[in-house]
Structures are given as C-alpha cells and as structure tokens.
Amino acid sequence: MGKAFSTPKSMSDNYTHYCPGCTHGIVHRLVAEAIDELGIRGRTVGIAPVGCAVLAYNYFNCDFQEAAHGRAPAMATGMKRVRPDLIVFTYQGDGDLASIGMGEIIHAANRGEKFTVIFINNAIYGMTGGQMAPTTMPGQRATTAPTGRDTDQTGMPIRMANLLGELVTPGYITRQAVLKPGQVKKAKKAIKKAFEYQVEGKCFSFVEVISTCPTNWGLTPLDSLKWAEDTLLPYYELGDYKVPE
Amino acid sequence: MAKVLMKGNEAIGEAAIRAGCKNYFAYPITPQSEVAEYLAKRLPEVDGVFLQGESEVAVGYMIFGAAAAGERVMTTSSSPGVSLMGEAISYIAAAQCPAVFVNIMRGGPGLGGILPSQADYFQATKGGGHGDYRLLVFAPDGVQEAVEMTMKAFTLAEKYRGPVMILGDGLIGQMMEPVEFPDDLMTKPSNKDDWATNGMDTRKSNKRNLVKSLFLDPKELNDNNLALKAKYTQMKKEEILYEGYNTDTEYQVLIVSYGTMSRVCKTSIDMMKQEGIEVGLLRPKTLFPFPEEAVFNASTKDCCKAVISIEMSMGQMVEDVERCVKGQREVDFYGECGGDIPTPEKIIEVIKGLL
Numbered sequence: 001m002g003k004a005f006s007t008p009k010s011m012s013d014n015y016t017h018y019c020p021g022c023t024h025g026i027v028h029r030l031v032a033e034a035i036d037e038l039g040i041r042g043r044t045v046g047i048a049p050v051g052c053a054v055l056a057y058n059y060f061n062c063d064f065q066e067a068a069h070g071r072a073p074a075m076a077t078g079m080k081r082v083r084p085d086l087i088v089f090t091y092q093g094d095g096d097l098a099s100i101g102m103g104e105i106i107h108a109a110n111r112g113e114k115f116t117v118i119f120i121n122n123a124i125y126g127m128t129g130g131q132m133a134p135t136t137m138p139g140q141r142a143t144t145a146p147t148g149r150d151t152d153q154t155g156m157p158i159r160m161a162n163l164l165g166e167l168v169t170p171g172y173i174t175r176q177a178v179l180k181p182g183q184v185k186k187a188k189k190a191i192k193k194a195f196e197y198q199v200e201g202k203c204f205s206f207v208e209v210i211s212t213c214p215t216n217w218g219l220t221p222l223d224s225l226k227w228a229e230d231t232l233l234p235y236y237e238l239g240d241y242k243v244p245e
Numbered sequence: 246m247a248k249v250l251m252k253g254n255e256a257i258g259e260a261a262i263r264a265g266c267k268n269y270f271a272y273p274i275t276p277q278s279e280v281a282e283y284l285a286k287r288l289p290e291v292d293g294v295f296l297q298g299e300s301e302v303a304v305g306y307m308i309f310g311a312a313a314a315g316e317r318v319m320t321t322s323s324s325p326g327v328s329l330m331g332e333a334i335s336y337i338a339a340a341q342c343p344a345v346f347v348n349i350m351r352g353g354p355g356l357g358g359i360l361p362s363q364a365d366y367f368q369a370t371k372g373g374g375h376g377d378y379r380l381l382v383f384a385p386d387g388v389q390e391a392v393e394m395t396m397k398a399f400t401l402a403e404k405y406r407g408p409v410m411i412l413g414d415g416l417i418g419q420m421m422e423p424v425e426f427p428d429d430l431m432t433k434p435s436n437k438d439d440w441a442t443n444g445m446d447t448r449k450s451n452k453r454n455l456v457k458s459l460f461l462d463p464k465e466l467n468d469n470n471l472a473l474k475a476k477y478t479q480m481k482k483e484e485i486l487y488e489g490y491n492t493d494t495e496y497q498v499l500i501v502s503y504g505t506m507s508r509v510c511k512t513s514i515d516m517m518k519q520e521g522i523e524v525g526l527l528r529p530k531t532l533f534p535f536p537e538e539a540v541f542n543a544s545t546k547d548c549c550k551a552v553i554s555i556e557m558s559m560g561q562m563v564e565d566v567e568r569c570v571k572g573q574r575e576v577d578f579y580g581e582c583g584g585d586i587p588t589p590e591k592i593i594e595v596i597k598g599l600l
Contacts, residue, residue, distance in 0.1 A: 042444055043446050044444065045444065048457075054459060055459075063444055063453050064442065065442050065456040066459055068332055071306040071309075074302075074309075075307070076310060079314045082268045086443065
C-alpha cells in the first residue's frame with residue numbers, strides 16, 4: 001500500500017512561524033497541493049505580501065518574490081505581462097489587500113490579469129499586532145479599536161469577493177473558508193480551479209479564504225473557529241461571486 | 246545610420262527598444278506623456294508589452310515584477326510621479342533587480358509646474374525612497390545623449406543589478422533634435438539564473454530563487470547593505486562621466502552645470518570669450534557617481550578664482566560641488582526654478598559679478 005498522506009513537493013520542510021491555531025498553514029498546504037497536482041511547480045512564482053505571510057517563501061518550494069505592503073497584484077501584473085508562460089500567484093492578507101492595496105487589487109482584477117490571488121480574511125491585522133482592518137466586524141475589538149469597531153467612524157467591513165464580483169470584466173471570484181473539514185475540501189477545489197483557469201490562460205482568479213487569528217482575537221483555537229463560524233460567515237457569505245463562462 | 250529628427254520623449258522610447266527592452270509600464274504625466282504615447286504604438290510592432298498602470302505607485306511595482314522575472318523593463322515619469330515610485334525604487338534597489346527609470350523633471354515642490362526644472366537632483370542622487378541605496382544617475386544635455394544614456398542604462402542596470410535613472414528635464418523631453426541610435430549600444434541580456442524568479446524549470450540547477458528585501462537578522466541586513474555599498478563603490482571607480490568645456494584655457498571662473506542648463510552656460514562662455522573673458526565649464530554627465538576628482542582639479546587650477554554651480558533649482562548640486570572643492574575656493578550658486586530657463590545674458594551678468 002502506498003503512502004496516503006505526505007508533504008507536497010511545493011512545500012518546504014521548515015517549521016512555520018504561524019501561531020497555534022492559525023489557518024495559514026492549512027491554506028499554504030492547499031495551494032501547494034494544487035501546484036503539485038497541476039504539475040506547474042517549475043514555472044510557478046509566488047508573491048508574498050507584507051503581513052504574517054511575508055515569510056511564506058520559507059514554506060513554499062518554488063520561486064518566490066516579496067512585495068511591498070499591498071503591491072503584490074502590481075508585481076504580479078508586471079511579471080505575468082512580460083512572462084505569460086509563468087504561473088503567478090499572490091498570497092495576501094486583509095490589511096495588505098483590502099486596505100493599503102485596494103487600488104492594486106481592483107485594477108488588476110478589472111484588467112483581467114491572468115494570475116491567481118489567495119486572499120486570507122481573518123478580520124484583523126496579524127503581524128503588526130491586532131489592529132483594526134477594513135474587514136474587522138462591527139463591535140469587534142482591536143488594538144486600534146479598543147472599545148470595538150465603531151462603524152459610524154470607520155464604515156462597515158469591506159466584502160472583497162462581493163466587490164470584485166461586481167466588476168464587469170470576466171473572472172473567477174469565490175469566497176471559501178477553512179473552519180471545518182468540509183470547508184477545507186471545498187476551498188481546495190476552489191484554489192485548484194483558480195490555478196486551472198490561469199493555466200488555461202482564461203481569466204483573473206481570486207479565492208478569499210475566511211480564516212482565524214486566535215492570538216489577536218484573544219480566543220483559543222477552538223473558540224476562534226466557533227467565533228468565525230458565528231460572526232464572520234453570516235456577513236461574509238461563502239460561494240462563487242463570479243465564474244467565467 | 247542616418248540621423249532622424251525626433252522629439253526627446255519619443256527618442257527615449259525608441260532608444261529603449263533599440264537597447265532590447267520590450268517592456269514598458271507607465272502612468273501619464275506632463276511633460277513626458279509622449280514616451281507612453283509613442284510606445285503604445287511602437288511596442289506592439291515588436292511584440293513588446295505596453296501597459297498603462299493605474300498609478301505611479303502600481304507602475305513602480307509592475308517594473309519590480311517584470312525586473313524580478315529577469316526581463317528588461319523601463320518606465321518614464323516626471324517629478325511628482327517619481328515621488329510615488331520612490332517606494333518601489335527602494336525595494337528594487339534592496340532586492341537587487343535591474344530596471345531603468347526616466348525622470349523628465351518639471352518644477353516642484355508639490356504639483357509645481359509643467360515646465361523644465363532640475364529640482365529633483367536630491368531625489369535622484371540622495372534618496373527618493375527610504376534606506377541606504379543609490380541610483381546610478383545619468384544627466385543628458387540633449388536628445389542624442391538621452392538616447393545613448395537610455396541605451397547604456399540597460400547594460401549598466403544588469404551589470405550592477407539595480408535601478409538606473411535618466412534624469413532629464415522637460416526641455417529635453419519636448420524639444421526635437423537630429424538623433425541616431427548607435428547599434429553598438431545594444432548588448433546581450435546577462436545571465437540571470439542565479440537570482441531571477443522566472444521559474445525553476447529555466448535553471449539547470451533546479452534551485453529555486455527568491456527576490457526579497459526583508460532581512461530580519463541584523464547580520465543579514467547589514468550584509469545586504471554592504472553588498473549594495475560595494476556596488477556603489479565600484480560605480481565610483483568605473484562609471485563617472487563628465488565633460489570639460491573651455492577648460493584648456495586660463496579660465497577665471499569655473500561653472501559646474503548639467504543637462505539643459507549646461508547648454509545655456511556654454512553659449513554664455515562663447516559670448517564672454519569674444520569679450521576676452523575665459524570661463525570654464527565642468528559638466529557632470531553622471532550625477533551619481535559624481536565627478537568628485539574632476540570638480541576638485543578644475544576648481545583648484547591656479548587660474549581659477551571662483552566656482553559657481555548653476556542649476557534650474559534653488560541650489561541642490563551646489564552642495565556636492567562644495568563638498569568636492571573642499572574649501573579651496575568660494576563656491577557660489579545661481580539658479581531659477583519656476584520653469585523659465587536662465588538666459589545666456591543673465592548667466593553672463595552673474596559671472597561678471599564674480600570677477
């Protein structure tokens with residue numbers, strides 16, 4: 001009997017720096033599996049954000065670049081335009097993509113750039129220590145919103161998949177979660193689909209993944225899963241927001 | 246090759262193609278938008294990539310992405326736009342990727358004006374972005390030199406694996422002059438296997454490459470900065486370019502001036518010569534590395550009584566001139582920075598005031 005489970009070739013042997021209970025590790029693995037299964041590792045280039053995943057290149061085993069805060073979609077645009085044969089993906093958090101990088105992501109999506117975006121939405125800034133993100137929920141406490149997010153002052157959380165789904169340009173835009181095994185399986189399918197669209201040269205592909213941040217939420221890993229399920233999912237509805245014809 | 250009459254901005258675009266650069270990303274800004282307009286038409290003819298980005302911020306990173314993939318790439322902009330690219334330039338320098346930036350300067354600070362200026366000398370030679378990096382900065386004095394420097398810039402960007410800047414001004418971008426494109430300035434792209442992120446399949450070693458600027462370990466960061474410093478030291482040894490004009494005479498005054506301003510100074514020097522007044526000009530063609538020794542030697546010739554830096558700024562290069570003269574002569578300054586270029590008559594009046 002063969003091995004039923006092993007490390008994907010597209011992952012390195014390094015231990016990650018991610019906190020216990022953080023879901024980055026799950027999503028990293030799903031991306032690595034998709035790259036392996038499509039046999040594209042040798043022509044794949046990942047682009048790391050600024051945020052917790054800035055060190056993602058330590059955990060993937062393929063060419064990698066590091067972007068400035070929010071600029072990964074612009075870097076991916078430059079790379080993919082001059083080398084359309086490469087498979088390019090960005091891996092970004094919510095502070096990176098939905099705050100400082102809003103301009104870059106909207107325009108890359110609207111141009112229909114043929115790369116893949118993995119967007120981790122955990123409703124908070126992780127690396128800098130739990131500050132409010134554009135995705136932070138109303139009333140949710142953050143170090144820069146000590147009494148909870150006041151939507152009169154800061155508006156309502158931005159729903160990136162919904163927003164990008166409104167663009168007229170064709171693309172694959174989906175929101176997934178990795179809070180339960182069933183969701184993880186679906187997220188894997190979506191991530192693989194996103195890379196497949198790129199391999200086919202079909203369209204821009206974007207997978208938002210609802211994730212957890214036990215450390216900055218001040219919850220145990222298990223409570224984090226429950227809080228995300230109860231609080232995030234009703235607002236950030238899972239599903240496809242755009243699929244190519 | 247026969248000379249053709251071309252506008253500076255268009256000639257810079259054509260020079261990039263002739264140097265083997267088929268990738269261009271830019272955002273419109275006066276007075277250099279003709280580069281983008283020219284290349285929007287021209288690049289598709291050579292199967293190149295033209296893309297108008299959503300902002301100079303994004304364009305800076307499109308350049309970074311393309312450069313990291315190991316492809317020759319250029320952008321052009323003007324002062325306020327180059328400020329926005331400052332962030333990307335810092336990252337590109339730190340991550341050691343070759344790229345060419347052109348700044349066709351307009352007046353500042355702020356929105357400033359759209360007329361020619363040399364007020365981005367500090368930005369180009371001393372900073373622009375954050376951190377310990379330098380740009381190799383070329384300062385053309387006309388369309389022909391802009392073409393040659395643009396072509397050379399790609400080779401030097403690869404030699405030093407870093408960003409190179411052409412610092413022109415609105416006049417050079419807008420005026421038409423006869424130009425030729427020297428074939429021998431087109432070089433073969435360098436081997437990028439050691440560093441470019443263009444897919445592991447492209448390398449025999451099957452080793453993966455990383456392009457990054459984050460070094461959390463103090464020793465690693467210091468080492469990266471030392472590696473950058475070593476390149477800048479090498480540039481100072483190998484890349485300094487300058488021109489002396491009327492410096493084989495017993496000149497009483499030495500002008501240090503570059504770009505468009507230096508051409509006006511040459512006219513003034515010719516006019517004063519007719520009156521029997523000898524004035525020399527030292528024109529840096531590279532602003533970094535700066536021709537330190539040449540400025541010192543020309544300033545300290547026995548005949549030379551005074552040194553003056555003449556710029557279309559409020560006094561920026563003059564600080565480097567003072568540094569190089571090392572207190573051996575008084576260093577004066579004259580500059581205008583509203584968009585009007587000082588006339589030869591005005592320069593003569595200023596020089597005579599020094600005698």
